[in-house]
Amino acid sequence: MVIWIIGMSASGKTTIGKKIYERLKYSKEKWIFLDGDVFRNILGEDLGHTLEDRKKNAYRISRLCEYLNLQNINVIASVLSIFHDNQKYNKENIPDYKEIFLDVKFDKLLRRDNKKLYKKALDGEIKNVVGVDIKFIPPFSPDLIIDNNFENPDYQKIAQKIIDNLNIKIDNSYIYTEKNLLNFPNTYQYSKYQGKDFFELYKKNRKTNLDFLKIRLEKLNNKGNNNFKLNNNNNYNNDKELNLKEYLIYLYNSNNNELKNQKKTIEILIKRFEVSKKLFTIYDLKNIKKLSSKFDELIIYPLFSLVLQKYYSNVSNQQKLVILNTILKVNDIISSIASDLIFGEEVYYSIEAINGELKIMGEYI
């Protein structure tokens, strides 16, 4: 599909195009966004803004869209398209061509004139501006006309309206657990905003993993493996070392006071995890620095999540955000390695960890 968004300068075509792209880029289909102005720049700004040059540019964009479309790459193109013969060409040559026209009155455009293009053209400082000395003729038969005359338009909604109208199915997913996060850790830097529906994707991700683990647990139970109680081994530390699994079992079985006494160590462990996105089997007792490079003792992850969930109820509201943030990341790891969890206790405590997280998140969403 090629979505060809037509609008004058300041009509919102780039913003809307980008918003549509933001919604569609996570689907399994390939989408790219093509901005008419950026396209000129990529080709080295060899064309000006005269009618003749504009026409050349329009056909370049059309041919590129046609070419990409042939390779099943969908395009969202934001263009100041003024040539009807070019729009006709698109309709005849691009199989799944959809034309959107952003209808904005000229006085609104003038008010929005961020680039000061219209002002300069009206003052006679520049020429070849569509709407001033080049006449804009709206497209003859767009698939959809969007009235974008409102103050502070909700671009997210407009993008959604276009997507719904063109009947595009979004196969959106929660992207943060797609890879094995122990091998390919998430940095979570500049994560993209995916709109309100994101919470549904997140919950679906957790529930799918929960169902998977429950089936696995049932099979294990049938084999007579159903006692997962973890008993304290008082030797979670010696003079120098802290054995993380034993320490977490101790914390898991502790009361709130004992948990509060361990505040400092818990907070350093959070810090260590946030930096490396891993939990190691042995840390040195003094500085809580890793002494082992083994990070695949999988039971540690659900235990850490459960300890943090317990700790969560003991801290200030501000601290709660920090703890919850880490719980979400640990549980992303658990979700990403669900199929590798094969031992009864790993499966059992992972189910507990995900259930607990969903319960806490229920307070927020």
Next chain:
Amino acid sequence: MLLTNNNRSKAYLQNLINNNFIPSKIIVLNNNHATLVEHTENDKLISKHTKQIFIRKLADLNISFDEKEHILKTIQIHNIKFVEINNSDVNSKEVVDEVANIKDKYIVYSGPSSSILKKEILSKNKKFIHVHPGWLPKFRGSTTIYYSMLSKCKIGCSVIFLEEGIDKGPVLYKQEYEILEKGIDFDYLLDPLVRVKTLIEFFKTKEIKPMKQNDDQDETTFYIIHPVLKHLSIINYNNE
């Protein structure tokens, strides 16, 4: 100044110049082969010679910048002394040497996102001025803009001297903002603009009075925000 070509640096440089605070020299970290996480498509596609403009603005703060103006272009237009280093590591030897060469004591810092100045560069007898997008000492660490919005619906900004230890240097100026405009992008727009607003207000005070940060019982170090909490913050803010 020590800058790399990202929205924050563009906002800093353009607005300082507009307010007649002209830097005496700029160290530019410009590795053409490296894409920084904070780069927008304009940084990736637009060459530094583009004639196009793209104004990003926040009416609430009455502040804006041109996203398509590469910092090297701004520097050239205003004929500012600069040195370009083809490396995006702030702690690299080239950068440390250039910092040591600078005559002035104060350096406004806007390096690549999430890089931390190490001991060596901090020991060159300079004071790095940094704007942290969080109210200190309460909001230390990363992506505090989202956490602050989540917990108090406001954004704080603190101008500090960089020291070893994350966001622990003395505070020079603090400001808090209530932003009313809906649907704005936090990472690429709100963050650079609240920081530059605070920086300009700090410069306008024309005084440097470092205040040691008190150890606050309530202080928290935040880590990079998980997408679920990020969405919660944005959706709450927009009242969606």
